[in-house]
Amino acid sequence: DQQVKQNSPSLSVQEGRISILNCDYTNSMFDYFLWYKKYPAEGPTFLISISSIKDKNEDGRFTVFLNKSAKHLSLHIVPSQPGDSAVYFCAASRDYKLSFGAGTTVTVRA
Amino acid sequence: SQTIHQWPATLVQPVGSPLSLECTVEGTSNPNLYWYRQAAGRGLQLLFYSVGIGQISSEVPQNLSASRPQDRQFILSSKKLLLSDSGFYLCASRTGANTEAFFGQGTRLTVV
Numbered sequence: 001d002q003q004v005k006q007n008s009p010s011l012s013v014q015e016g017r018i019s020i021l022n023c024d025y026t027n028s029m030f031d032y033f034l035w036y037k038k039y040p041a042e043g044p045t046f047l048i049s050i051s052s053i054k055d056k057n058e059d060g061r062f063t064v065f066l067n068k069s070a071k072h073l074s075l076h077i078v079p080s081q082p083g084d085s086a087v088y089f090c091a092a093s094r095d096y097k098l099s100f101g102a103g104t105t106v107t108v109r110a
Numbered sequence: 111s112q113t114i115h116q117w118p119a120t121l122v123q124p125v126g127s128p129l130s131l132e133c134t135v136e137g138t139s140n141p142n143l144y145w146y147r148q149a150a151g152r153g154l155q156l157l158f159y160s161v162g163i164g165q166i167s168s169e170v171p172q173n174l175s176a177s178r179p180q181d182r183q184f185i186l187s188s189k190k191l192l193l194s195d196s197g198f199y200l201c202a203s204r205t206g207a208n209t210e211a212f213f214g215q216g217t218r219l220t221v222v
Contacts, residue, residue: 041216051208
């Protein structure tokens with residue numbers, strides 16, 4: 001049962017433009033959400049998180065938006081840079097369990 | 111921050127052979143520990159998590175098992191590997207429920 005879904009397997013964006021990655025979840029009990037970035041053959045690295053009591057969190061070029069009523073969150077990367085090319089995973093947490101989506105591969109074009 | 115050590119980095123094993131992957135954590139105590147698997151072209155599937163020594167929660171019925179013999183040690187095992195066990199195995203650690211997870215560098219397992 002996939003409780004965290006990233007329906008777009010890939011995204012291509014021009015350097016300097018905005019990247020928007022989307023994530024949906026089905027379990028309304030999730031109360032903490034995270035985004036990770038992953039390069040091939042490496043472990044994921046943490047980017048940004050948001051608690052369910054907030055609707056926005058910003059850290060430098062990264063902003064995460066949470067819409068609890070829609071069970072939807074998104075990650076905005078502005079401006080996109082070549083080093084942002086990677087797989088991005090959305091994750092959701094309830095207590096100690098941490099579930100991930102299938103990932104979105106982002107390619108930043110020069 | 112925490113450092114997660116996983117070894118080996120790559121492993122090629124024949125079908126039917128046993129498996130033991132070890133993960134150790136530095137920089138924290140009493141962490142919540144996780145094993146994930148990423149199959150080729152797929153997302154991160156949660157296999158096991160542990161909130162303390164000897165406490166293991168299994169998420170997916172399968173050919174694998176996990177153990178936590180020490181506070182900062184998490185082991186993934188199999189008695190007889192299947193071809194479908196091939197994948198990229200990741201260990202992760204968290205200090206609490208609403209915190210980020212730190213990942214190791216992963217083990218690429220190929221069952222032949």
